[in-house]
Each structure stands twice: as structure tokens, then as C-alpha cells.
Amino acid sequence: MDFLNYPQPLADLISSLARLPGIGPKTAGRLAFYLLQQPQISQDLAQAILTANHSLKKCSICSNFTDQDPCALCQNPQRDSTELCVVEHPRDVVSLEKTKEFKGRYHVLHGVLSPMEGIGPEQLTINLLLKRLKGVQEVVMALNPTVEGEATALYLARLLKPLGIKVTRIAHGLPVGGDLEYADEVTIARALEGRRQL
Amino acid sequence: MAVYHADALVIRSREYGESDRVLTLFSREMGKIQAVAKGVRKPKSRQRAGAQLFTYGDFLIHKGKSLDTVSQCSPKESFSYLWSDLDRSLAASAMAELLDISTISGQPNAELFTLTLTCLFLLEQYETSLLLSAYALRLMVILGYRPHLGDCVECGERLQGERLFFSSEAGGTLCGRCRESYSGRMVRAGSIAFMRQLIQADLSKLDRLRWAAWMREEVLETLRHYLEHKFERPLKSWRLGNTISDGLERHIRSLNGKEGKEFE
Incomplete structure (x- = not known):
């Protein structure tokens, strides 16, 4: 990985960010440099992550x-x-x-x-x-x-x-505002199966 | 070849990024392909239906540096029965996983493609474990791992008796003299003969075969051992298929027991 040439703390930050879903090494690098230039945002973000991790738990009834x-x-x-x-x-x-x-x-x-x-x-x-x-x-x-x-x-x-x-x-079918012409065959078939009387 | 067509079956589909999916396709002409289907988790995506697991269709794919990208897909068959039948859906998962772990990207195998597609069509009517066993055995035959069933792998002696020694390590049944250096399990001769039938019988007439519950259990277990030994990894779907059935029974028992009283 090219970020191995960075100072260790920065390389650690980039590799941690790159572990997040949808974030590759390039985006991780961009985010890391942005955070370094914005100390207040970094501070708030770090605090928010820690607080969320400490105070949030799964509800014992619904698991939310x-x-x-x-x-x-x-x-x-x-x-x-x-x-x-x-x-x-x-x-x-x-x-x-x-x-x-x-x-x-x-x-x-x-x-x-x-x-x-x-x-x-x-x-x-x-x-x-x-x-x-x-x-x-x-x-x-x-x-x-x-x-x-x-x-x-x-x-x-x-x-x-x-x-x-x-x-x-819950029903399957066409999205609201969608166009029948552009819908795929499977969705139209499901929509027909789930038709209801007016 | 910046853009290519693939007549393929989706054998694996996992979420990727914000709204994409990474599809593992098994195509007739190119074998296994991995490709990203972008935006298919959004309701407006036109490729949504084609990116679903077990969809057979025509895919237009852009060649990428690391991963290819699906740019169009026209589903030909979505095997809709799998959406309404849990057991068949689990069997199809086991078939897809087996195909995934037993093949290497970019190596076409038209025979295997036809077998998989045929079995997915037949799965709608046939007993699930019967078809799954036949599929697994035939896949092994196509890939060159046909198990020796009925005569000794080592010396070729014709085996007789109520129970025969089957060794996954040796690749089939062994006689009393040859079995000493191998680990394995005792399997009833009836189960071994049935496995032979599963390989030889016409797929379209497979539903004429009848097997007892003990034979089904023994064949499935022997096959699972054999497949896991050959591919050197656990078959998650195959194992989970049993766990899910067991879990269902256990949950039903628990509901009929303690928790069930709450409804009386």
C-alpha cells in the first residue's frame, strides 16, 4: 500500500478509514488529510464516535x-x-x-x-x-x-x-412515480401478482 | 475486449458500497466472472432484477482494471419458485456455493453450466435432497473427482457385504486389506448403490428413484464429507441447510413448550 510511506499515525488513520464500507485507500487518504486540516471537526467526530459506541446498545425487546x-x-x-x-x-x-x-x-x-x-x-x-x-x-x-x-x-x-x-x-412492485415502460420483467410480474381490486 | 456479452447465471451476490452489488456469474462461454452491478440496490435501477441471486440472463459487461462492471442485463429466467420455497432456496444455495468453490475464474465449462441450469429448472419439482445429491455427484464427475463406488479404489476388488468402507481421502470404497492406511466411515451398501444410480440415471427421470430416510441421511453426510475433503473447506450452505431445518424444529418445539403456553 502506498500510504505505508506516510508517518505512522497518518498511515494508521488512513488504514482505519479504509476499513469502513465503501471507502477505498484513495478516499481514505483524502478524508485523513481533510481531518488533519480541520482539528475541530476531527475532535467532534472522534467524540461522537466514542459517545455513540459507549451510550448505544441494543434494545432488550426489539434489538434496535x-x-x-x-x-x-x-x-x-x-x-x-x-x-x-x-x-x-x-x-x-x-x-x-x-x-x-x-x-x-x-x-x-x-x-x-x-x-x-x-x-x-x-x-x-x-x-x-x-x-x-x-x-x-x-x-x-x-x-x-x-x-x-x-x-x-x-x-x-x-x-x-x-x-x-x-x-x-410488504408489497412488491413498481416504485411510485416509476414508468411501466422502464420496469423490468420480474418487477412487473410481481406487481401483477400483487394487484388488488379498486 | 472492452465490452463482452455473457450468457450467465448469478451464483453469488453480495452488497458492495452504498448501493452496488458484486455478482459472481457463471457463464457458458467464460466460466466464472466477478462483476460489479452499480446502483442495483436503488429502487429505480433497471438492473435490479438481473442482479438477484440465481437469475439466469444475458449480461453485457465492461472490462475493468480490477473488477468488471455490468452495464446491462436482461433476465431470461428468475426461478421465481425459489422466492416462495425455503427448502428449495437452501438447496439452490448449496448448489451455487459448490459451483463457486469448485471452479476457477475464467475457465469455461459448458457441461457444468448446462448441468447447473438443468438442475435449477428441475429443482422446482424434484425432492430437494435427491437433486442436490445428484448435482453434487455429477459436478464431481465433470471435474474429474468421480468417487469409486462399489469396488476397491486401491486394488479394484469387487466389494460385497452389508456395509462398505468409504474413504474421502482415498476417493471411494476400500476393501478390508486396503483400508488400513486410510480414515473413513462405514456406509451401507444400499447407499453406495444409490449414489451410483444418482450418477448414472437420466436427470429427467430422477424423480422415479425412491430412498428411505436413513439412506438420504447417509448419502448426504457421506457426500458432504467427500466434497469438503476434496475442496478443503466447509460447505456453509450445505451445513446450514441442516442447521436451519433443525433450528426450525427447535424453535417450533420451544414454542409448543414453554412459550407456547402463552397462547393458550
């Missing part, structure tokens, strides 16, 4: 990241506890909350089943999910429409359906 346990969403009495929405990542909770459409509670799996990457049910928070089913009438699978997401939804559906819980899946 939180600074208080249970998290604000799990504590909120206004939320409908008969509906549970299962998502892959904590950031998916934020996306769903932005819609203001879902009034129930969430459960974060922290991944999906991925046999080729060696991720099985034990690596996800399925045990925690099974412990919080009392009073739940519907579980909404808001997992990504990929083969792995579907496999995870099917796995959970197999577990939950025999218990008499309604298991639903």
Missing part, C-alpha cells in the same frame, strides 16, 4: 439501537402492540417511521438468512422475537425483496403461522 433500554418505541404506550413489523436493519425502522403509516411495534433481525455467508437463524434475533409474541395478532415482514429476504420471511412464517398469528409481507 437505543440509548435507553427499552427503546422509546418499545416504551411508547400509543404504539399498537398487536402489530409487529420485522425488519433487517435498524435503518429500516427509520425508513418505515418516516412514512407515519405503521403504528405498531418493530423487531430488528440484524441481518437475514444467508447460507452462503454462513448466516443462520442463530445469528439473527429470532429467539428474542419468539419471546415477545404474546398478544401479537399480525407480524409484517418488511424485509428486502431479495432471495435471502424472502427465505428469512418464509422461515419466520413457518414458525409463526401454526400459532395462529397472521403473517403478512
Whole structure:
């Protein structure tokens, strides 16, 4: 690596930044030099990373990241506890909350089943999910429409359906504002499968 | 060759960067290819469907310095049944992983490509473990690792008896005299004969074969040992397929037990 010619602390900073997702050695170098020229930003960033790491933990109920346990969403009495929405990542909770459409509670799996990457049910928070089913009438699978997401939804559906819980899946189809002409065949086929009466 | 076409199957797809995916494609003409499909995790991407695991399609790829880039893809078959059947999806994962670890980039193998594609089409109707076993055995035959089944690998003696000694190290069954220097496992003669049938039978008539639960377990376990020994690495999907079924049963048991009472 060319950054090995830099002074050791700078080389360490670059190689640490290069370990972040989506950042290659070139971008890492640019970021490192920028941080060196902006001491206040570096200070704030370092502090924010440390604070987030120390104060954030996983909620003991839904596994979302939180600074208080249970998290604000799990504590909120206004939320409908008969509906549970299962998502892959904590950031998916934020996306769903932005819609203001879902009034129930969430459960974060922290991944999906991925046999080729060696991720099985034990690596996800399925045990925690099974412990919080009392009073739940519907579980909404808001997992990504990929083969792995579907496999995870099917796995959970197999577990939950025999218990008499309604298991639903968010719709697949055309994005709002999208053009049918430019949509791919698979998406159009899914959209047709999921058509509904007007 | 700045741009090339590939008639290929997506055998691996992992997230990369902000919204990209790195695809491992197995193509008829060029063998295994790694290529980045840019922006395919965004809802507006037109290549989204083609970048999904197990999609078979026509890919237009730009040659890059380190990684190639997918610039267009037209899916021909997306094997949609895999999206609604957990067991079949796990079997397809095991097949794809096996293909991935057993092949080297840039070495075409049309026979292996046809076998994989045929098996993915047949997987929709056939028993999953039967097809997976047949696929694994035939893949080994194509790659030159055909196991000796029924006669001794070392001396060629025709073997008889209820149970035969199978050694992954030796590459098949061994007689009493030759087995001493090898590690292995005892396998019922019926399972060995069934494995022979899995190699020889017409793939399209495979569903006529019947096997008992013990035979299925023994064949799958013997094969897993053999494959892992030959490729010198654990088969994650193959192992996880069993773990997932076990985990499902365990979770169901736990729900019917302690937690299940909460619903009564």
C-alpha cells in the first residue's frame, strides 16, 4: 500500500478509514488529510464516535439501537402492540417511521438468512422475537425483496403461522412515480401478482 | 475486449458500497466472472432484477482494471419458485456455493453450466435432497473427482457385504486389506448403490428413484464429507441447510413448550 510511506499515525488513520464500507485507500487518504486540516471537526467526530459506541446498545425487546433500554418505541404506550413489523436493519425502522403509516411495534433481525455467508437463524434475533409474541395478532415482514429476504420471511412464517398469528409481507412492485415502460420483467410480474381490486 | 456479452447465471451476490452489488456469474462461454452491478440496490435501477441471486440472463459487461462492471442485463429466467420455497432456496444455495468453490475464474465449462441450469429448472419439482445429491455427484464427475463406488479404489476388488468402507481421502470404497492406511466411515451398501444410480440415471427421470430416510441421511453426510475433503473447506450452505431445518424444529418445539403456553 502506498500510504505505508506516510508517518505512522497518518498511515494508521488512513488504514482505519479504509476499513469502513465503501471507502477505498484513495478516499481514505483524502478524508485523513481533510481531518488533519480541520482539528475541530476531527475532535467532534472522534467524540461522537466514542459517545455513540459507549451510550448505544441494543434494545432488550426489539434489538434496535437505543440509548435507553427499552427503546422509546418499545416504551411508547400509543404504539399498537398487536402489530409487529420485522425488519433487517435498524435503518429500516427509520425508513418505515418516516412514512407515519405503521403504528405498531418493530423487531430488528440484524441481518437475514444467508447460507452462503454462513448466516443462520442463530445469528439473527429470532429467539428474542419468539419471546415477545404474546398478544401479537399480525407480524409484517418488511424485509428486502431479495432471495435471502424472502427465505428469512418464509422461515419466520413457518414458525409463526401454526400459532395462529397472521403473517403478512410488504408489497412488491413498481416504485411510485416509476414508468411501466422502464420496469423490468420480474418487477412487473410481481406487481401483477400483487394487484388488488379498486 | 472492452465490452463482452455473457450468457450467465448469478451464483453469488453480495452488497458492495452504498448501493452496488458484486455478482459472481457463471457463464457458458467464460466460466466464472466477478462483476460489479452499480446502483442495483436503488429502487429505480433497471438492473435490479438481473442482479438477484440465481437469475439466469444475458449480461453485457465492461472490462475493468480490477473488477468488471455490468452495464446491462436482461433476465431470461428468475426461478421465481425459489422466492416462495425455503427448502428449495437452501438447496439452490448449496448448489451455487459448490459451483463457486469448485471452479476457477475464467475457465469455461459448458457441461457444468448446462448441468447447473438443468438442475435449477428441475429443482422446482424434484425432492430437494435427491437433486442436490445428484448435482453434487455429477459436478464431481465433470471435474474429474468421480468417487469409486462399489469396488476397491486401491486394488479394484469387487466389494460385497452389508456395509462398505468409504474413504474421502482415498476417493471411494476400500476393501478390508486396503483400508488400513486410510480414515473413513462405514456406509451401507444400499447407499453406495444409490449414489451410483444418482450418477448414472437420466436427470429427467430422477424423480422415479425412491430412498428411505436413513439412506438420504447417509448419502448426504457421506457426500458432504467427500466434497469438503476434496475442496478443503466447509460447505456453509450445505451445513446450514441442516442447521436451519433443525433450528426450525427447535424453535417450533420451544414454542409448543414453554412459550407456547402463552397462547393458550
